[in-house]
Amino acid sequence: MSKLQKWFLVIFVLGSSWISPLVNSATLVVSVVDDNDKKVRDAVVYAEAVKSEQVVDAENKKSIIDQRDKEFIEYVTPVRLGTAVYFPNNDNIRHHVYSFSPAKKFEIPLYAGTPADPIVFDKPGVAVLGCNIHDWMSAYVFVSKTPYFLVTDADGRATIKNLPSGDYDVQVWHPKLKGSGKATNQRISVGKDGSISLSFVVKLKRLWSPRRAPAMSVGGY
Amino acid sequence: MQFHSFQTRLLVFVLGLLVLVQSSVFFAVNKANINNARVQIDEALEITAGVFKKSINDRTQRLLEKARLLSGDFAFKQAYATSEHGTILSALENHRIRIGSDWMMLISLTNNVIADTLHPDLHGVTFSLPELIKNVMESEYGETSSIEFVDGIPYQMVVVPLFTPDPSAWIIIGFVIDATFAAELQELTKSHVSIVSGRPGDSLSLVASTLANNLQTTLSNTLSAVSWEINKSIPLRMDSADYVSLVTPLWNDKDNSIIAVLQRSLDEAMQPYMRLQVILIVIFVSGLALSLVGGVLIARTVTRPVQILARHAHKIEEGDYTHYVAIKQKDELGELAESFNYMVKGLAERDRVRNLLGKVVSPAIAEELLSKEIKLGGEEREVTILFSDIRNFTTLSERQSPQRLLTLLNTYLTKIGEVVEANGGVVDKYIGDALMALFGAPLNHDDDATRAVNTAMGMHKTLGGLNVDFEQQGLPKLNIGIGINTSVVVVGNMGSNTRLNYTVIGDGVNLASRLEGLTKKYGVGVIVSESTKADTAGFLFRELDRVYVKGKTEAHTIFEPVAKEGELGHADLEALDRYHEALKQYREQNWDLARKHFLALQAKSPGDKIYQIYLGRIEKFIKAPPGSEWDGTFTHNEK
Numbered sequence: 001m002s003k004l005q006k007w008f009l010v011i012f013v014l015g016s017s018w019i020s021p022l023v024n025s026a027t028l029v030v031s032v033v034d035d036n037d038k039k040v041r042d043a044v045v046y047a048e049a050v051k052s053e054q055v056v057d058a059e060n061k062k063s064i065i066d067q068r069d070k071e072f073i074e075y076v077t078p079v080r081l082g083t084a085v086y087f088p089n090n091d092n093i094r095h096h097v098y099s100f101s102p103a104k105k106f107e108i109p110l111y112a113g114t115p116a117d118p119i120v121f122d123k124p125g126v127a128v129l130g131c132n133i134h135d136w137m138s139a140y141v142f143v144s145k146t147p148y149f150l151v152t153d154a155d156g157r158a159t160i161k162n163l164p165s166g167d168y169d170v171q172v173w174h175p176k177l178k179g180s181g182k183a184t185n186q187r188i189s190v191g192k193d194g195s196i197s198l199s200f201v202v203k204l205k206r207l208w209s210p211r212r213a214p215a216m217s218v219g220g221y
Numbered sequence: 222m223q224f225h226s227f228q229t230r231l232l233v234f235v236l237g238l239l240v241l242v243q244s245s246v247f248f249a250v251n252k253a254n255i256n257n258a259r260v261q262i263d264e265a266l267e268i269t270a271g272v273f274k275k276s277i278n279d280r281t282q283r284l285l286e287k288a289r290l291l292s293g294d295f296a297f298k299q300a301y302a303t304s305e306h307g308t309i310l311s312a313l314e315n316h317r318i319r320i321g322s323d324w325m326m327l328i329s330l331t332n333n334v335i336a337d338t339l340h341p342d343l344h345g346v347t348f349s350l351p352e353l354i355k356n357v358m359e360s361e362y363g364e365t366s367s368i369e370f371v372d373g374i375p376y377q378m379v380v381v382p383l384f385t386p387d388p389s390a391w392i393i394i395g396f397v398i399d400a401t402f403a404a405e406l407q408e409l410t411k412s413h414v415s416i417v418s419g420r421p422g423d424s425l426s427l428v429a430s431t432l433a434n435n436l437q438t439t440l441s442n443t444l445s446a447v448s449w450e451i452n453k454s455i456p457l458r459m460d461s462a463d464y465v466s467l468v469t470p471l472w473n474d475k476d477n478s479i480i481a482v483l484q485r486s487l488d489e490a491m492q493p494y495m496r497l498q499v500i501l502i503v504i505f506v507s508g509l510a511l512s513l514v515g516g517v518l519i520a521r522t523v524t525r526p527v528q529i530l531a532r533h534a535h536k537i538e539e540g541d542y543t544h545y546v547a548i549k550q551k552d553e554l555g556e557l558a559e560s561f562n563y564m565v566k567g568l569a570e571r572d573r574v575r576n577l578l579g580k581v582v583s584p585a586i587a588e589e590l591l592s593k594e595i596k597l598g599g600e601e602r603e604v605t606i607l608f609s610d611i612r613n614f615t616t617l618s619e620r621q622s623p624q625r626l627l628t629l630l631n632t633y634l635t636k637i638g639e640v641v642e643a644n645g646g647v648v649d650k651y652i653g654d655a656l657m658a659l660f661g662a663p664l665n666h667d668d669d670a671t672r673a674v675n676t677a678m679g680m681h682k683t684l685g686g687l688n689v690d691f692e693q694q695g696l697p698k699l700n701i702g703i704g705i706n707t708s709v710v711v712v713g714n715m716g717s718n719t720r721l722n723y724t725v726i727g728d729g730v731n732l733a734s735r736l737e738g739l740t741k742k743y744g745v746g747v748i749v750s751e752s753t754k755a756d757t758a759g760f761l762f763r764e765l766d767r768v769y770v771k772g773k774t775e776a777h778t779i780f781e782p783v784a785k786e787g788e789l790g791h792a793d794l795e796a797l798d799r800y801h802e803a804l805k806q807y808r809e810q811n812w813d814l815a816r817k818h819f820l821a822l823q824a825k826s827p828g829d830k831i832y833q834i835y836l837g838r839i840e841k842f843i844k845a846p847p848g849s850e851w852d853g854t855f856t857h858n859e860k
Contacts, residue, residue: 098295100302100385130386135293138386175387208363208388210293 026190028160032152032172032200039156040202042076043174044142046149047160050167050187062118064088065129065139067095070212072129072139076175078149079141084118096132103127103143126173135210140175165190176204227527228520235516236509243505250501254494259465262485263454266467269410269483270452273469276409280396281366281379287320288364288381288394298385301327306344310336317394324376324395327383328354335390339371353380354391363388368472368479371395375418375428375479377402377472398471398479400429406481407431413464413484415440416471428479436460440482444468451480456487463487526554530561542569584642588663599713599725604661605673605753606710606730607646608737609637609680609703611654617697629696630654636687637680637701644676645669649724655737659725662712670707670756674782677703677747704737706730706750735770736779739857744830745781754780761786763797764804765831769856776854796822803835808853810846812839 028047032040061083066073068090079085087108089095094110103125108115110133121127121143131137142149148168150158172184188196291297300312309327313336317325327335328348337343348354350369357365357380366379376395382388396402398416406414415430415437427441439459449455449468457466464484471481526548533546542565548558578587611617611633618626634656638648641658645666649657658676660669680703688698708729714721736748743765754762762780769776783789783797803818816839823832838855 096295098298100298100389105302128385128387130384132295135384135386206363208382208384209386210289210384211362 025162025164026193027195028148028163028170028188028190028198029195030150030152030158030160030170030172030198030200032156032158032174032202034202034204037201039152039154040174040204041152041154041156042074043152043156043158043172043177043200043202044076044078044144044149045152045158045160045170045172045198045200046078046142046144046146047163047168047170047188048146048148050169062086065141066090067097067131067137070095070131070134070137072131072137074139074151076140076142076151078144078151079121080147080149081124081143081145082120082122083143084120085141086114086118088114095134095137097129098132099127099129099141101125101127104141134212136212138209142173163190163196165192170198172200172202174202174204176207178203178205226524228517228524231520231523232513232516235512239508239512243508247501247505251494251498254497255491258487258490258494259456262465262487262490266412266454266465266483266485267452269412269485270467270469272410273406273414273481273483276406277377277471280377284322284377284379284394284396285364285366285381287322288379288392291316291320291394292381292383292392298383301383301385301390306336310338310341310344314338320394322394323397324371324378324393326393326395328391328393330388330390353378353393356380357382357391368398369395370418374398375416398429400431403429403431410483413482413486415482415484416479417441417444417482418479419445432484440484444482457484465490522550522552523554526550526558530558533561533565537565537568540572542566542572599711599715601709602662602665602712603669603707603709604659604665604712604725604729605669605705605707605756606725606733607641607656607658607660607673607676607703607705608733609656609658609677609701610737612700612702612741614654617699620697625696629691629699633684633687633699636683640679640683641676644672644679646672646676650722657730659712662725663723668756668758670705670753671758671760673705673707673753674747674749674757674760677705677749678782678785681746701746702737702740703747704733704735704740704749705747705753706733706736707753707756708732708750732770732773732777735773739768739770739779742857743779743781743834747782748779749782751778751780754782757782759786760784761789761794761797763800763831767808767852767854769854771857776852792825796825800831807835807839810842810851812843815839 028045030045032043032045034040061080062085063077063079063083064086065077066088070091070093077085087095087097089112092112094112096108096110098107099105103123104119104121104127106119108119121141124143124145127141127143129139129141142151148160148163150160152158167187167189170186170188171181173181177184184200184202186198186200188198190196294316297312297316300308303309313325313327317323317338324337324339326337326339326348329335332348332351332354334344334346334348349371353365353367353369356367357363363382364380366377368375368377370376375398377398378393378395380391380393383390383392403414403416413431415432416428417425417440418428419425425441425445427437430437430440432440436459440457443457443459444466447455447457449466452467452469454465454467457464464486466482466484469481469483471479529546529548533544536544544565546558546561546565548555550558575587621629634651637656641648641656644660645664646658646660647663649659651657658673660666660673660676666672680701684699684701691698706729708727710725710727710729712725714723715726716722732750736750740746740748745765748765749757749762761783763783765779765781767776767778784793789797799818800822803815803822806812806815806818816836819832819836819839823829823836826832
């Protein structure tokens with residue numbers, strides 16, 4: 001990990017822990033399974049306050065989506081609206097990152113290293129990222145209006161801490177989610193400190209993707 | 222040529238056998254060939270169907286590859302991202318031209334037309350082939366292929382997603398199925414390829430075909446008329462040519478609504494066998510010709526000698542022994558010809574001997590001699606012996622030249638010899654002017670005695686005629702005497718082992734000779750013995766005398782045949798009766814009565830010497846009576 005990457009990571013960690021000292025907050029523990037009772041990873045779980053709450057723009061929020069071994073890391077990256085995302089290229093070849101999604105259309109033509117200017121995701125929604133020269137590379141940026149979101153781990157779990165008291169609509173999004181996230185909506189009420197557990201059963205669709213080219217031996221003939 | 226000739230039969234057999242064998246072989250080979258050709262075509266068509274399927278799959282794969290290129294094409298993605306119909310359509314058209322397809326379409330994930338190169342104005346409407354989208358949604362990689370009709374034209378089409386990078390639309394690429402398509406497949410499969418739409422039992426319509434134009438219509442009609450199954454070869458007869466045909470689905474869709482008919486011409490497949498057939502026919506015909514020629518030649522080696530032999534045998538039948546059969550073959554027929562020649566030689570020899578023998582002895586004796594083994598010895602048989610002799614021949618011969626005499630004698634002997642033979646007798650020998658004839662040996666008849674008497678009468682009659690001739694020629698008249706006796710004598714070959722003579726011996730022979738000698742004395746032409754008279758029927762006899770012949774102790778009654786019964790007139794019969802009455806009185810020594818009768822008879826026939834003889838004897842016996850012991854027998858002391 002380069003020095004620069006470490007630096008970004010620190011910023012990210014600090015940013016996410018900013019809201020933790022708030023009083024009267026609860027911890028939301030969510031597990032997501034599909035209709036085959038299989039744990040679903042890379043599902044974005046987000047909680048939106050029912051009362052119209054002023055959207056706080058995430059000034060100076062930054063995030064990174066790495067490119068390593070011709071894959072995007074992470075596959076699903078939820079960010080707060082207005083977050084600037086850096087696309088450091090850790091491969092020794094160039095990549096050409098693009099998105100034709102209405103949430104964010106952009107293109108970083110063939111480049112190496114880390115472009116100086118990050119991409120700022122200023123519209124809520126999902127941006128599907130691809131690489132022009134590697135058809136199989138794809139990643140998703142979930143641009144969230146609410147600051148309360150997390151992505152599930154391999155166990156299909158996500159834990160949202162320090163959720164202030166109030167009513168929330170908790171929803172799940174996944175690249176393969178069938179239908180819109182609204183269908184998954186569960187309303188919770190956060191009163192005092194404590195822990196709320198939520199289970200989601202989501203229906204996933206088949207999502208075709210271009211097949212990955214076989215690995216070439218570098219330095220071969 | 223007769224059917225029954227050997228040559229024809231041989232030819233019919235050889236050629237018939239050849240035709241039978243050859244035609245059996247021909248038909249067996251022909252049948253095997255046709256079957257073989259069918260099996261080969263069937264197998265070839267099965268393989269072809271496999272190749273066909275594989276080539277369709279390969280084609281699909283190639284189409285998919287082309288489609289995938291497009292689905293990853295960034296410029297197209299960018300064009301798509303503009304959401305401008307015109308831009309998207311022209312980018313689509315650009316790609317269509319790049320990959321050389323006939324049709325391209327972009328369909329949204331919600332099954333709406335985004336752009337269609339065939340229908341540039343069409344967009345935003347529901348796609349007309351929802352089944353295709355349904356299929357691709359269910360597929361593993363988001364790809365599918367199919368054959369579908371668009372505006373009535375079949376297209377082989379592939380569907381792939383447009384990745385941006387998530388699937389955002391369906392790219393459809395179509396290749397029209399036409400004659401070029403069929404021709405490509407024909408090149409691969411070496412069979413006629415026809416693309417037909419319609420299900421079994423439906424009326425079918427031809428889409429494209431490599432067949433000749435006239436056959437194309439025939440095919441859909443023929444195929445509609447027969448029942449067929451997928452992947453089962455059937456023979457189809459189209460415009461009087463046979464095609465082994467195999468129907469295979471062009472595309473493995475559920476209802477096989479579009480099929481490919483793979484066909485191979487049976488005639489074309491039969492070409493090598495046809496050449497074989499021609500060779501077989503040539504072999505057959507030349508074999509037939511060779512057999513015909515060979516058969517005729519072989520048959521000739523048999524029939525020609527046989528014909529020659531038959532011709533020669535016919536000549537021999539006619540008594541011509543002068544020809545020699547010239548057959549120079551070294552086989553059985555050559556041997557036969559050689560034997561035949563020997564036989565002819567032998568026959569000629571025998572005939573010569575027979576002729577000679579017939580001249581030396583009587584033909585009947587010659588026959589007897591030739592038919593039996595000649596050996597010394599004989600058998601006892603009753604034979605009537607006839608002796609004839611010319612009276613006073615010695616005197617006669619003194620007056621004539623020997624040459625004339627011989628002519629005279631030969632003429633005479635020939636004539637009377639003929640009389641003997643005419644009566645079934647046999648001239649046993651000529652003794653100078655005398656003739657000895659046999660009746661009853663070697664051939665015997667029931668009436669041999671009668672035949673002998675008849676002969677004697679005939680001889681006298683013949684002589685009468687001869688004498689007229691002799692007189693005219695200035696030759697002397699002949700007078701003959703004939704003696705006949707019937708007796709059991711020994712008949713056979715007599716003489717020595719090297720030289721023998723067929724004749725008869727015995728006392729009876731001598732008696733006949735003695736009787737002949739007596740004719741002159743009694744002045745009669747013929748004298749027969751009692752035994753001959755007893756065996757003779759139909760003649761009237763005059764008893765001449767009872768005599769002791771010289772050298773004989775036994776008395777013999779001798780008779781003269783007078784005439785055939787019924788030939789004598791009343792006066793003559795009366796005279797005969799009177800004579801016999803006179804003879805009776807003479808023997809009873811009633812001399813006067815006897816003399817009276819004889820005188821009366823003599824008065825009527827003064828020339829009859831017998832009356833003179835008895836009148837003379839009566840005169841003597843009156844002077845010196847013979848005594849009561851006399852039995853009427855007269856003893857002749859001279860020969």
